[in-house]
Amino acid sequence: MAENILIVAAHSDDQIIGVGGTAAKYVKEGFDVTTVIVSKGEISHPHFKEEIIIDTRKRESIRANKVIGGKAVKFLGLFEKDFNKEVKIYKAQKKLETLIRRLKPVKIFVHAPEDPHPAHKKTNRMVLDIIENERRKIEVYSFDIWNPFRWDRKKHPKLVVDTSETFDTKIKALKCFKSQFNILGFLNFFALATMYVKNVMNGRKYNTKYAEVFYRLR
Template sequence: MSKKKETIIVMSAHSDDFVIGAGGTIAEYVKEGKKVISIVFSYGEKSHPWLKEKVVQKFRAEETKNAAKALGCEVIIYDLKEGKFYEEYQEKKTEIAFLELLNNEKPTKIFTHSNEDPHPDHRIVHKITLELYKKLKQKPELYIYSIWNPVSFKTRHPKLYVNITGSYKEKIKSLNAFPSQRYNAIYPLFILILFRAIKDGYRMKGAKFGESFYRIK
């Protein structure tokens, strides 16, 4: 029997969060031969209120799959309604599905949103991840990434820097897989993403671009 691949899970409230927060790191881990699964909580159907939800879901699902493909990771999309994650998570018994997946995959690392992120959906994903963590049979390392929160966290948790110089290209390619988001989310974020990548790269000798995380468990 061949040895099981090391698995890493990335929790993502909306379809583009895993790319913005950890895209370069995902691509790096995939290149190292690891299996990365991104779990997307919502299609983000509220992003285009003038279109029918089903239409938005269809093209957001396409985009998300293309974005994951650019990074080389797998993606699982759940259909929780934005702004109602926690209620829906409990109603739809998503926890059972999540626990089954996590206990089967036995990830060595889980990445999730920061509890300091101003977006309420992002904070709910953080809360849900911590609740799941408590119930896991095998405890992985648990890291947080940032989307909208300020660059420095008010925390003393140890920091993980990942050199993404060799994967920055894939991260940008993956972001470009979201044409429907380009004008309302990605463009204002591009500058921030570039700034963070250079700043985190600067912290590591010889790295042009980096991504950083805090280890909370």
């Protein structure tokens, strides 16, 4: 049976920006890759109705998952406004814990602990809290969406993944997020540009065309 890899992202699209090339590569190598999206991301477009956004973003993630060849996308369904409500967080965390127990992933990818976005940070906390009680060895790696931010990376072992062969797949998967990446959504456009530059720079640093770099948290 194939070993599982889990990606836990706060928002629909974070998983591809952060881990897209790596996820597609692991699929090619025979792993089962499952993605968990924590938030409904309902406030990403204030001028559209909430339920339309939620539904669209869900469909975009499912489509992108097909592109990278992932096994499944699970939605924890937390509202963006619930990220500071302990009870809601607890419920979502329980769901995630059940999934982790069932899948027994060998690796988990999650947002970096110092990510300035509150939902990203909380998502990281949820995963680390769950893993803390886990006796089995699970490698946890951080990816980042927003750069630069300061944190002590030096104490964390690095995982460099050459994504030259799956970079096209990553871009194809990103194109599924039409609701997020339009020219008016400047912030998202900025995230995309940052991602592109980062993947190229990492590639240069590690003597390949494109690379994604992660830091081991546990």
